[in-house]
């Protein structure tokens with residue numbers, strides 16, 4: 005397995021809908037073999053429009069897309085058998101049992117995994133005889149995943165894979181995705197759950213308005229956003245009693261009911277400055293909290309920045 009092989013290469017991808025609306029406006033990224041790559045974005049950012057082209061369901065208006073070295077649209081017959089797509093709401097006949105559904109689907113897949121194996125993988129081993137209409141929403145999502153895994157795909161497209169799953173089901177799905185990744189499967193994930201992207205993705209891109217607003221590892225994306233320090237000053241003390249905020253490396257602040265919130269790109273310098281001042285002044289800072297930005301904060305920060313720029 006060549007870990008540097010680009011399993012997906014997307015270069016300056018554009019997608020234009022009938023009527024001329026440009027939903028994807030020049031997107032470039034690549035996904036290496038054995039990587040989980042997450043596409044995030046606000047509603048309408050262009051995730052689905054992008055993924056549909058990579059899956060080979062639509063041609064791009066312009067740009068170049070390669071999956072496993074081939075054009076997924078014009079060479080669909082060669083690419084499709086090596087990929088697995090987890091659809092949102094597969095729309096299976098409700099009267100069929102889980103096992104019948106898997107068997108029906110297996111008829112369309114060359115070299116399908118045994119039905120028991122794939123159901124066991126997704127935690128539906130004990131539900132083979134249950135009708136689809138009797139499954140919970142979370143179990144249906146797992147059936148969607150089972151069908152995507154039937155052909156033991158090299159490339160897996162996961163669209164909101166844990167919607168409707170309870171906490172345990174989400175954790176199980178995450179463990180399964182990690183195990184698939186460790187086994188060499190390349191995964192393109194779209195999700196609205198930022199903790200899911202933070203926990204699963206090796207790299208990610210945040211889309212906004214058809215463009216990539218930022219991309220990198222979760223750590224790189226969050227590091228680009230300011231960290232936060234918050235604390236409550238004792239009665240009789242005010243923000244102006246601290247050393248000048250600019251000297252502490254603070255790039256933004258607010259005071260809300262006695263609680264001070266500072267934003268900084270130099271967490272260690274700011275935290276040291278605040279604590280040194282408190283120590284010297286004999287002040288106890290209650291509720292003291294210092295933390296790097298989470299992916300959620302980074303996401304919201306990027307969405308706000310883009311709106312201001314628009």
Ligand SMILES: Nc1ncnc2c1ncn2[C@@H]1O[C@H](COP(=O)(O)OP(=O)(O)OP(=O)(O)O)[C@@H](O)[C@H]1O
Pocket residue numbers: 021022025027045046047048049050051052053054
């Ligand atoms: N068939 C279509 N015809 C015209 N415009 C479309 C069509 N499908 C999507 N769009 C528009 O393209 C833009 C991107 O939509 P897309 O579904 O790709 O976004 P998304 O990031 O997947 O959003 P969500 O998170 O809400 O699923 C939106 O403005 C949407 O209204």
